[in-house]
Amino acid sequence: MDLTLAQGIVKASALLGAGLCMGMGALGPGVGEGFVAGKACEGIARSPENASLITRTMLVGQAVSESTGIYSLVIALLLIFST
């Protein structure tokens, strides 16, 4: 299959969009999950008897903040493979 110039520009923009989408999309979850884990370290050090409760809360919170990262991944894959 050979692309015309217009189709090429559409596909190229979709790919650039995919790169920017995953790149920027990884920023928020990365910082957010790091903040959660940092505060969990603090919490466990202050009250070690609640370690399992804090670890559970940390993992649930990180899973929720991860969701936007996964949205970006899905959109990037859609942009790469279905345009």
Added chain:
Amino acid sequence: MAFTIEQIQIAAYLGAGLCVGIGAVTTGIGSGIIAGEGARAIVKQPKANEQIFRTMLIGQAAAQTAGIFALVISMLLIYGRSDSIEGGWFKAAAYLAAGIAMGFGSVGPSLGAGYSGGQACKSIARMPKHGNAIMGNMLIGQALSQTSAIFALVVSFLLLYSIPNQPVDISLGKLIVKTVALLGAGLCIGFGTLGPGMGIGFVAGKANDMMGRFPDEKSNIMRTMFLGSAVSESTAIYSLVISFLLIFAL
């Protein structure tokens, strides 16, 4: 527009400048944070000054790693590339993308390693007796936050050395797709490592801080630090996957 060899050179030099220029900004900030916290720690605990000074220097060296990666990629872009007219737009785009990837890729890890080292200095001033454990934890935390810089380095190397020459009979549409995909791969891993690098740095910094306050909880703190940074790293791995797809699957 006819393709000349100067276009590859322009892309490579632009990439080299962006790479070390952006990389140097945050490497400087990261080392500066450590030096500042180190100076404050010595004021607070002058008796432990040798230990704090040593931690400060080791922490700064570790925080410079991402900046050194950026320097290496710049040098390779200036002196280590092969200029040939057959490379075409593929090589030009790949060289620019390699510079962007490593330049932006060193931002997050440097800031993260800087925060982690700064908290370690502060924490040694509070608990000089446990200085060695804190310094060990600092190095582990900095290594964790530099992993995303290593992802950026890997993508830069692939862009530098594994992109084929432009085929002679390629259509204009396909040419645009492939060159823009290479630029997208560089931007993707460049920005994608920013968040995880800073996030893991924050985790490691808090862990260092708490090791100085509650040294008995060392194993619990380290376990949480590993678990938390592994989860934060996941988005950097997604970016790496998308970069690989953009480089190789198209």
